[in-house]
Amino acid sequence: MLKNKTLLMNHVKEHATIYLFMIILFLTGIIFGAIIVNSMSFVQKQDLFFYLERFFGQIANNQSVDNVEILKSSFFYHVKYLLLLFILGLSVIGLPVVWILLFIKGLVIGFSVGFIVNQLGGSGLLLASLSIAPQNILIIPVYIIAGSLSMIFSLTLLNKLFTRKISQPVFQPFGRYVMIFSILLAISFIAAVLEAYVANEAMESIIQSFYQ
Numbered sequence: 001m002l003k004n005k006t007l008l009m010n011h012v013k014e015h016a017t018i019y020l021f022m023i024i025l026f027l028t029g030i031i032f033g034a035i036i037v038n039s040m041s042f043v044q045k046q047d048l049f050f051y052l053e054r055f056f057g058q059i060a061n062n063q064s065v066d067n068v069e070i071l072k073s074s075f076f077y078h079v080k081y082l083l084l085l086f087i088l089g090l091s092v093i094g095l096p097v098v099w100i101l102l103f104i105k106g107l108v109i110g111f112s113v114g115f116i117v118n119q120l121g122g123s124g125l126l127l128a129s130l131s132i133a134p135q136n137i138l139i140i141p142v143y144i145i146a147g148s149l150s151m152i153f154s155l156t157l158l159n160k161l162f163t164r165k166i167s168q169p170v171f172q173p174f175g176r177y178v179m180i181f182s183i184l185l186a187i188s189f190i191a192a193v194l195e196a197y198v199a200n201e202a203m204e205s206i207i208q209s210f211y212q
Helices: 002-014 016-039 042-060 067-090 092-120 122-131 133-163 171-210
Strands: none
Touching (some): 002 016, 016 133, 042 092, 042 171, 067 092, 067 133, 092 133, 122 133, 122 171
């Protein structure tokens, strides 16, 4: 364990710039999401809020989606996203797409939270905290780490391609790459469980309290 901890610390130190870049990229996406909310016209906000109110009304009338279905949908979404990042890391030309995917993920979260708070005020902040935050506490670091690893592995392949270091095998870093992505998939399943059984239940309770 001590050896693994040392390897992890060395890895983070060596690639700290990449991890910092990915964090900043994600935070930039969140900020842009909030800016988009503020730049929307009153009519656009009302149109979007109309659909949100319909969704709230369905939940208030006990027409919510089954927790198991939410779990399946959420987990398969994470699997597809992580697999895409994994595959892009194997291709040298996929690096810009990794940046775009991480930026979009931040954009969606920033827009979702920003819009709910903008429309519902303090109640919206409570709703976002209990229905969006629980799973994202896990899934945001997962996506940042996955995007960073994808970028690191892609740059490693690029370096070997240009320096022609054929003598250095790529199988060992590839094995670590697969192993870490497998761990990230396992963590994403925990995040999906939180979304289905914690965030969803909390969201239903809050929305039903709105309509009482």
